[in-house]
Amino acid sequence: MFSFSEFTRPLTDPVIILSLIVVVILVAPLVLSRFKVPGIIGLILAGALVGPKGLNLIQGTDTTLFSTVGLLYLMFLAGLEIDLIDFRKNQRKSIVFGAFTFLIPQTIGTLVGYYGLGFNWASSVLLASMFASHTLLTYPIVSRFGIARHEVVTITVGGTIITDTLALLVLAVIAGAAEGELNMLFWVKLIVSLGIFMGLVLVVIPWIARWFFRNLASESISQYLFVLAVVFFSAMLARLAGVEPIIGAFMAGLALNRLIPHSSPLMNRLEFIGQALFIPFFLIGVGLLVDLRVFFMGSQALIVAGTMTVVALFGKWSAAWATQRIFGYSVPERNIIFGLSNSQAAATLAAVLVGYRLGLLNESVLNGTIVMILITCLISSFVTEAAARRLATTEAERTPPTPEKSERILVPIANPETLDQLVDLAVMIKQPASAEPLYLLSVVLDNSEAAERLVTARKLLEKGRQHAAATENGVQALHRVDFNVASGIIRTAKELLVTQIVIGWNGRVSATERLFGSVLDNVVQKTSQMILVTKLLRPLNTVRKMVVVVPPDAEWEPGFVAWVETLRTICRQTVGKVHLFGTESSLKVIDNRLREEKPSVDTVLRPFDDWENFLILAREVGVEDLLILVNARARTLSYHDYLDRLPRLLSQYFEENSFIIFYPEQQRNTADELTGY
Structure with missing residues (x-):
């Protein structure tokens, strides 16, 4: 038990000392902020007050x-x-x-x-x-x-x-x-x-x-x-x-x-x-050194102190x-x-x-x-x-006005092994000023096992919510029971007015599937939002080099600015230099945007137009590099027939590589919105 003798000056009991210091850390900035005094000053002055040259409650050695x-x-x-x-x-x-x-x-x-x-x-x-x-x-x-x-x-x-x-x-x-x-x-x-x-x-x-x-x-x-x-x-x-x-x-x-x-x-x-x-x-420790009695030690001390x-x-x-x-x-x-x-x-x-x-x-x-x-x-x-x-x-005044459409990122989740990586990528591309939460979605097929799978899905979403919450981002977990996984994702994206979808891919394509597989194919074809299809084998923060491959005419897509800004955000938090492959006209526009606007990105331009021999890029991408491929939906400005073959080539020849496939945002017409999901 404590006795009153333990409260004599200077304090010696570590529990009492720590209690006092924590109270000082809490109270001093709050009190002085009312007088518009920076919190740093409050901590230094509080340290001087309780220090050996003040009330002598704490010795300098207590906080060393x-x-x-x-x-x-x-x-x-x-x-x-x-x-x-x-x-x-x-x-x-x-x-x-x-x-x-x-x-x-x-x-x-x-x-x-x-x-x-x-x-x-x-x-x-x-x-x-x-x-x-x-x-x-x-x-x-x-x-x-x-x-x-x-x-x-x-x-x-x-x-x-x-x-x-x-x-x-x-x-x-x-x-x-x-x-x-x-x-x-x-x-x-x-x-x-x-x-x-x-x-x-x-x-x-x-x-x-x-x-x-x-x-x-x-x-x-x-x-x-x-x-x-x-x-x-x-x-x-x-x-x-x-x-x-x-x-x-x-x-x-x-x-x-x-x-x-x-x-x-x-x-x-x-x-x-x-x-x-x-x-x-540390700030309190600086305050403990302050001795206001110097001002009363005679003219010599004041002259030296003033001169210094x-x-x-x-x-x-x-x-x-x-x-x-x-x-x-x-x-x-x-x-x-x-x-x-x-x-x-x-x-x-x-x-x-x-x-x-x-x-x-x-x-x-x-x-x-x-x-x-x-x-x-x-x-x-x-x-x-x-x-x-x-x-x-x-x-803030120089920053371009925020677009009317709020940024909303949807992350469909199905595989526990890729959960953290998908959430980390979504957090990474999310604009700091956005007040919107991340939307984590789990779609359960409406069949006899739906109830059991819904319990598992809720546990998975809770894990994702906790992981995202560690970054102080708001998270909203969503469950949907649907007869089709793709339609569940598409309907949710429409209902929430989602702007970006971050979705994982296992990197496998069967002989009967056109692009990635039935679920991803449907999501890509029947949505207009920007989609990031990912296969991340290693954490993004360990990437050594980023290789970005851009198809011809990519700069004319409606979602060009959005995907370039997303690319910039990823680059600034991972690698310092980006290797851009594409036609000279496209590279010039992309490079100008990445370099001229803040924060800038270092780029290395590599002209490339031999898309029929796409595999020659395999020698440019190491195991610890990240490949980013900008793709295009059918019937869009930058779409070309050879783009449909790229997911299959990635599946067969880039098994050991991490990659992200960008599908830029598109402006869909009324007929598209009324027919299909």
Whole structure:
């Protein structure tokens, strides 16, 4: 039983400490949000209030583990959510910003430290490295506003890694010099260890992760634990390589970026646990360091703290301003860059603690660092919140108006083995802004076994509903008893005004069947919606390359824009580059649409018009690749006789391959609607 003695300050019982921290995580953002104060500020101020320099309820050591995990988690999510295609396209901009945000504060800080504060050159350089580094403390704000993949966010995240790496290397060099270890062996060890670290994280880990996800696709808990293991293992490797663990966590995010689709249940779990638990612990940990008594320690402490804060703010604002002027960004975009890159925390603390331990920095700098962290975090939060709101509003105004017809996706389900893959594909292609649920359908034949099969169907649909619900998508399970499976699907699609149908195929065609089989043939022929016929042998997130084959005149189909946008959505969450096969005229139109509109897709154009020898494409599609074939219904603009043979060829010669066959949406006339399903 608890006794009143266990509530004396500071608290020591872990249950009481955890209870207090969870209450703080819950209450602080809610209270301060009423005063339009960002939740991040609420957690930092709450940490200062309950910390050793405030009410002394919690000691800094009580949250060390969780706050460290939170910092690594924050950097991991930044790497995981970054748009790799835009990152590669804008790597020059990231390098320019990274150079500015390192060199400007580093130069100003060194001069101020030497000439203004009277430190020697080594201490001045180390002090300046604290201004050059920064922490993506306000990244959760841009993520919450849905602009985490915006170009300025991408280049800021890229620049963060550059400046933090350089600042931490400065710290390592200065520390080595102070300890008398700065020799040729030091440089050789540093370069070799960094090379090994980069190779393990960016080459070996993705290979292992692809194998893991391919073989344990249904083990959700194991997948999450595997990702955590990758994050902390990469952080450990970074520490062994001589750089800070935050670099390793970010590189882990880059390594897993293409293997964790943004609409997947795994991504939802990663973001939820990070935003709800680990990152708030880190923010409270930052607050525990704040000591407001510094303001009452005399003029010297205030002068040092004020000087450090001004230099940090001016250096980071100058870097953001220079980047804006060079690349023509707007004021809100500049403020996003400044807000994300201004907050000081992790690397800054590492530098000041090492400098203080080595005698290069005095207690005034140590206290001034705490004040600088508080002020820069406060300003960063307010600036990022305001700029992110304006930028998100601007982006929303630029977004084309939502079509009048609501997006409704129907997923007929019959095979338990393909259930998860069909649901994952449906979730992947679903537009984030769509409020419509996914419609899972099970059709039971109306015969003597209907009652028994209906029970089985309900269990199957419940499993599918639970799987889709893990992505926070609404799901509506539908049962239909019909004399014919195809007619059950067709009637349901009409009743619900479905826009897309995602349906599985076993990849087998009998001699008497025209395309896929009686059920699929009827669904294709008697519907006008876009249909995705799938045979997925491996999880989509493990795809290495995507091969898209397009028939002539595909760009003239009524559903052209819809299937290209669906293709874009799949590409952006799986592979970074798409190989397009088709006529030059079709490829030009498709490529322009995929590249010019956001988010863009990297394409490789491969002219192809020898459809009579379709099998020559077999050598272009590997076992771990995904083949997407754009087909056409009979009597449509892009229909050709040879398209009818393609399902049979896929069945016979692409047995080991995963593929999706697109049937674009068609505009059916009144006669079609009145005759047939």
